[in-house]
Amino acid sequence: MPELANSKTWKRTGKTTVDTPDLPYELANRFTTPIARFLKVEAAIGLLLLLAAITAMTLANSPLSGPFLAFWETPIGLHFGPWEFGRSLQHWINDGLMTFFFFVVALELKRELVLGELRHPRFAALPLAGAVGGMLVPALLYLAFMSGKPGAHGWGTVMATDTAFVIGCLALFSWRIPPGLRLYLLSLAIFDDVGAILVVALGYGTSLNWAGLGFAIAGLAVVAVSARIGIRCIPVYFLFGGAIWLCVDSSGIHPTVAGVVLGLMTPTRAWVSDARLRGILERVLSYPIGDHWSGDTADRRDLRKAGVAVAESLSPVERLVMMLHPWVGFVIMPIFALANAGVPISVDDIGQPVSVAIVIGLVLGKPIGVMSFSWLAAHACLAIKSRGLSWRYMAAGALLTGIGFTMSLFVAELAYSPALIDAGKIGIFTGSVMSAVLGLSMLTWLTWRRPAA
Known part of the structure; x- marks a missing residue:
C-alpha cells in the first residue's frame, strides 16, 4: 500500500500496528501551545476563584460570620523556649502559599520573554508599556483623591490586574476575539503582577535586617552555582527555596519576593x-x-x-509550570480568596474615601493608563501590535484590567489599618465588578457587530 510506504510497523502481542506520523511541527508551536494550555487552565481558575469569593462574602455576612472570620486568625507556628516563629493562618496563606503564586507568575514571564512571542523586544514593549501605565496612572489618581486623608498609603491596591479573572472573561468569547488580545492581556497581567510584588517589597516592607538579606543573597548564589554545576533534582531546589524564604522573611522584605527571584532564575534550556x-x-x-x-x-x-x-x-521552566500551575490555580488561589474576601458589608464602609479612591483607580485609572501608554509606545515606534488586534479591542481589554481582586486584596492586607481594611476590600470588590461589567459589555458589542474579528 503506497500510503504506508514510509510508515514503521511494530509487532506487539501478535498484532501489527502502524505508527502514524504526527502533524508537522512549526516554530510557532513553541509559544502558542503553552499559551493555549495556560489560558484553558486560567479560564477554569477564574470560575473557581469567583465561587470562592462569593462563598467568603456570604459566610462573612451570615450568622456564621464570627466563627468563619476567627478561623483565619488561628495562630500556627513553632515555639522553642524563648524562640517563637508563628503567624495566623491567614498570614501563612498570604506570606507562604502566595509565594508559589508569584513563583509561577515569574516562570510564565521568563518563558514568554525567552521562548515565546515576547522574546521580540517590540512585541514585548506593548504589554510592558500598558502595564507601566496601568500601574502609574491609577496610583496617581488614588494619591490625588486621598491626599491628606487616612489610607493614602494604600496606593498599591489599584496597581495590579487579576490574571485569572481577566482570562476567564475572555474565555466567554472563545474564537470571536482576536488571539492577539489574549496574548496582550496575559502578558500585561504578568508584568503587572511582577510590578506589584516589587511595589510590595519597596513600599510595604519593614526596616531592613541586613544580616537576613545577606543570607538570602548567599542562598540565591548557592542556587545559581548548583544549577551551573548540573544539580537537577527539583526537591533539592525546593529545600533551598524554603531556606531563602526564611532569610527574606527575616530581612524585612516581604517573603513572596523570594518566589519572584527564584522563578526568574529558573533555566529555560532543556538538559537533553x-x-x-x-x-x-x-x-x-x-x-x-x-x-x-x-x-x-x-x-x-x-x-x-x-x-x-x-x-x-523539557526545560526546568516548563516542568515546574506543568507541576505547579494546577496546584496554584485550583488550590492556593481559592484558599487565598476564602481567607481574604470575607468582608462584613456595611453601608458606612461603602462611602468612605478609601472605597471611592479604589473604585476610581480601578475603573478609570487602569484603562486610561493602559491605553495611553500603549498608544504612546506604538506611535513612538517602540512597540508593535499583533496582527488583527485593533485599538477598539485593546480598549475593551483595558477595561478588564481594572479587575484587581487577588493582588489588590493582597496589598490591602499590608497597606490598611484594621479600621480601613473592610472599606478597602469593599472598594476592591466594587471596582472589580464594575470593570468586569464594562469590559464584557464592550466586548459583547464589538463581537456582535463583527463576530469574526
Whole structure:
C-alpha cells in the first residue's frame, strides 16, 4: 500500500500496528501551545476563584460570620523556649502559599520573554508599556483623591490586574476575539503582577535586617552555582527555596519576593537535546520484546536512562509550570480568596474615601493608563501590535484590567489599618465588578457587530 510506504510497523502481542506520523511541527508551536494550555487552565481558575469569593462574602455576612472570620486568625507556628516563629493562618496563606503564586507568575514571564512571542523586544514593549501605565496612572489618581486623608498609603491596591479573572472573561468569547488580545492581556497581567510584588517589597516592607538579606543573597548564589554545576533534582531546589524564604522573611522584605527571584532564575534550556533523546530511545526500542528489564543489567540501565532523558528533555521552566500551575490555580488561589474576601458589608464602609479612591483607580485609572501608554509606545515606534488586534479591542481589554481582586486584596492586607481594611476590600470588590461589567459589555458589542474579528 503506497500510503504506508514510509510508515514503521511494530509487532506487539501478535498484532501489527502502524505508527502514524504526527502533524508537522512549526516554530510557532513553541509559544502558542503553552499559551493555549495556560489560558484553558486560567479560564477554569477564574470560575473557581469567583465561587470562592462569593462563598467568603456570604459566610462573612451570615450568622456564621464570627466563627468563619476567627478561623483565619488561628495562630500556627513553632515555639522553642524563648524562640517563637508563628503567624495566623491567614498570614501563612498570604506570606507562604502566595509565594508559589508569584513563583509561577515569574516562570510564565521568563518563558514568554525567552521562548515565546515576547522574546521580540517590540512585541514585548506593548504589554510592558500598558502595564507601566496601568500601574502609574491609577496610583496617581488614588494619591490625588486621598491626599491628606487616612489610607493614602494604600496606593498599591489599584496597581495590579487579576490574571485569572481577566482570562476567564475572555474565555466567554472563545474564537470571536482576536488571539492577539489574549496574548496582550496575559502578558500585561504578568508584568503587572511582577510590578506589584516589587511595589510590595519597596513600599510595604519593614526596616531592613541586613544580616537576613545577606543570607538570602548567599542562598540565591548557592542556587545559581548548583544549577551551573548540573544539580537537577527539583526537591533539592525546593529545600533551598524554603531556606531563602526564611532569610527574606527575616530581612524585612516581604517573603513572596523570594518566589519572584527564584522563578526568574529558573533555566529555560532543556538538559537533553532532541537528538540525544531520540538516540537513547532508539537504543531501548532496539531490545527484543520480553521481560528482561529487571536486575542490574544493561537493559535496565538503558531503560532508566531513557526515563531520565524523557523528563529532562523539557526545560526546568516548563516542568515546574506543568507541576505547579494546577496546584496554584485550583488550590492556593481559592484558599487565598476564602481567607481574604470575607468582608462584613456595611453601608458606612461603602462611602468612605478609601472605597471611592479604589473604585476610581480601578475603573478609570487602569484603562486610561493602559491605553495611553500603549498608544504612546506604538506611535513612538517602540512597540508593535499583533496582527488583527485593533485599538477598539485593546480598549475593551483595558477595561478588564481594572479587575484587581487577588493582588489588590493582597496589598490591602499590608497597606490598611484594621479600621480601613473592610472599606478597602469593599472598594476592591466594587471596582472589580464594575470593570468586569464594562469590559464584557464592550466586548459583547464589538463581537456582535463583527463576530469574526
